[in-house]
Amino acid sequence: MLIELLLSQTQLTPLQLACLVPIVLWAYTIFGLTGFGSSIMAMPLLTQIVPLRTAVPMILFFDLVAGTLLGMRSRSHVHVGELRRLMPSVLVGMISGLALLMFAPERPLLLLLGLFVLLYPAWNLLFKRGFSELDPRLSVPFGVVGGMLTAMFGTGGPLYTIYLAGRLRDAAQLRATxxxxxxxxxxxxxxxFAVAGLYANTAIFALAAMLMPCAIAGYFMGGWLHRRIAPDKVIRVVWAILISAGFGLIYRSALG
Incomplete structure (x- = not known):
C-alpha cells in the first residue's frame, strides 16, 4: 500500500521502479568500495527513466547518507591537508556552476567531461605503472572544474578522485578523503538546490524513500568488498570505473 502511494506521486510504473533498484544498488556498491562514483555511475542510467532534475537531487540524499556512514567509519584515514587545499577552489567552482546551471547547454559539457574522464584514467590504467605524484598546484583547476560539475550535474567526483589519486598513495586514505x-x-x-527550488518536486522525496534501502545495502556491500580487495587492485578499480563512467557520459551526451 505504501509503495503504491509513493509510486502515484512519482508517475512511474512498477517496472520502471524495478529498473531503478539495481542501478542504485550498483552505484552505491561502487561508492562503498572506492568512496566515490555514485552519481557518475548512476546518472547515465537513471536519466533514461527519470528526469535529470529529479535524479540529481534524489542522488544527493543518498550521497549524504552513504558519505556520512563512510566518514564515521574511516575518519581516521581522512587527509585533512588535501581537503583544505581543495575546498576553496571547489567552493569557487560550485558558485560558478550555480550560475551556469541556468544558461550552459548540457550536452557539450557532458561530452567534454566524458572525454576527459575516459582518456586520463585509460592512460593511467594501460600505460602508467605505480604511483605518480601530481603537483599540489593542480588542486586549483581540478577543484574549480570539479566544483562546477558538482553544482550542475553532481558529477565532480571523478575529477576530485583523479587529483587525490595523484596525491595519496594509500587506498584507504584515498577512499576516506x-x-x-x-x-x-x-x-x-x-x-x-533548495535555493533553486528543485525540492518543490515531491516525486524526489517519494523516490528517495523507496530507493534509500538500496543505496544503504549497496554501500555496505561495497565496504565488504573493500576489506577483501588488495589496495593496488582498488586503485585499478578506480581507474576502470572512471573509464566506464566516461563512456556513459559520452553516450548520454550523444543521445542528448
Whole structure:
C-alpha cells in the first residue's frame, strides 16, 4: 500500500521502479568500495527513466547518507591537508556552476567531461605503472572544474578522485578523503538546490524513500568488498570505473 502511494506521486510504473533498484544498488556498491562514483555511475542510467532534475537531487540524499556512514567509519584515514587545499577552489567552482546551471547547454559539457574522464584514467590504467605524484598546484583547476560539475550535474567526483589519486598513495586514505569531500560538497549542493527550488518536486522525496534501502545495502556491500580487495587492485578499480563512467557520459551526451 505504501509503495503504491509513493509510486502515484512519482508517475512511474512498477517496472520502471524495478529498473531503478539495481542501478542504485550498483552505484552505491561502487561508492562503498572506492568512496566515490555514485552519481557518475548512476546518472547515465537513471536519466533514461527519470528526469535529470529529479535524479540529481534524489542522488544527493543518498550521497549524504552513504558519505556520512563512510566518514564515521574511516575518519581516521581522512587527509585533512588535501581537503583544505581543495575546498576553496571547489567552493569557487560550485558558485560558478550555480550560475551556469541556468544558461550552459548540457550536452557539450557532458561530452567534454566524458572525454576527459575516459582518456586520463585509460592512460593511467594501460600505460602508467605505480604511483605518480601530481603537483599540489593542480588542486586549483581540478577543484574549480570539479566544483562546477558538482553544482550542475553532481558529477565532480571523478575529477576530485583523479587529483587525490595523484596525491595519496594509500587506498584507504584515498577512499576516506574522497568520500568526505563528496559529503562536504553535498551539503553545499543541498543549499543550492533548495535555493533553486528543485525540492518543490515531491516525486524526489517519494523516490528517495523507496530507493534509500538500496543505496544503504549497496554501500555496505561495497565496504565488504573493500576489506577483501588488495589496495593496488582498488586503485585499478578506480581507474576502470572512471573509464566506464566516461563512456556513459559520452553516450548520454550523444543521445542528448
Amino acid at each position: 574522497t568520500s568526505t569531500l563528496i559529503v562536504l560538497t553535498a551539503f553545499g549542493r543541498l543549499i543550492l
